[in-house]
Amino acid sequence: MQESQSLLATARSKLEKSLLAKGLRRSGERFAILEEVYSRNDHFDAEELFQAMHQRSYPVSRATVYNTLDVLVDCGLVRRHHFGEEDNSKSRYEKSLGRQQHAHLVCTVCHRVKEFCDPRLHLIQTNVGNALQFEVESHSLVFYGQCTDDACETKPTDSSANTEDSRKTQE
Structure with a gap:
C-alpha cells in the first residue's frame, strides 16, 4: 500500500x-x-x-x-x-x-492479455543494441495465440472445433 x-x-x-x-x-x-x-x-x-x-x-x-x-x-x-x-x-x-520491463501474450480468442518477464529479453536487447551500435530505449514483444485456460469464457469447446473442422472438410 x-x-x-x-x-x-x-x-x-x-x-x-x-x-x-x-x-x-x-x-x-x-x-x-x-x-x-x-x-x-x-x-x-x-x-x-x-x-x-x-x-x-x-x-x-x-x-x-x-x-x-x-x-x-x-x-x-x-x-x-x-x-x-x-x-x-x-x-x-x-x-x-x-x-519492470515485460512482454505480452495475447489470446486471439478471448483477447485476454497476460504479461511475462524473462531476463533473457534484456540480454537480447543489450546484445542487439551493442551489435548494431544502437541505443535501445525500449522494446515491445507480443506473442499471439490461444490460451489454454479453462476459465477462458470464449474458448471454443472441442465439439465446436470438431464441427468447424468437419465443415471445412465437406467444402
Missing part, C-alpha cells in the same frame, strides 16, 4: 511538471484519471477507463479521458499498445512508472 501511494505521488509530480512545461491546465479531472490508471493492474482501453471513472461517481467526458491518456503517454506515465485485435485502431493502455 505504501509503495503504491509513493508511486502515485511520483506520477502526480511527473504529470504536474509535464503539464507546466507544456502550458496545459492542471485540472482535477486529469489527476483523477491518473489516480484511476495507477489503481489498476491490467491493460485497459479508453472506454473501460471512462466507465470506471463513472462507476466511481467521477463524471468526466470521453474526450477528457482520451485527451488525458494522450498526455499521460506523452509524459511517459502510461504505455499505449496495439495488440492487433479486429479493430486495429483500438488502443490498450497500462501504467508504466515503476513497472
Whole structure:
C-alpha cells in the first residue's frame, strides 16, 4: 500500500511538471484519471477507463479521458499498445512508472492479455543494441495465440472445433 501511494505521488509530480512545461491546465479531472490508471493492474482501453471513472461517481467526458491518456503517454506515465485485435485502431493502455520491463501474450480468442518477464529479453536487447551500435530505449514483444485456460469464457469447446473442422472438410 505504501509503495503504491509513493508511486502515485511520483506520477502526480511527473504529470504536474509535464503539464507546466507544456502550458496545459492542471485540472482535477486529469489527476483523477491518473489516480484511476495507477489503481489498476491490467491493460485497459479508453472506454473501460471512462466507465470506471463513472462507476466511481467521477463524471468526466470521453474526450477528457482520451485527451488525458494522450498526455499521460506523452509524459511517459502510461504505455499505449496495439495488440492487433479486429479493430486495429483500438488502443490498450497500462501504467508504466515503476513497472519492470515485460512482454505480452495475447489470446486471439478471448483477447485476454497476460504479461511475462524473462531476463533473457534484456540480454537480447543489450546484445542487439551493442551489435548494431544502437541505443535501445525500449522494446515491445507480443506473442499471439490461444490460451489454454479453462476459465477462458470464449474458448471454443472441442465439439465446436470438431464441427468447424468437419465443415471445412465437406467444402
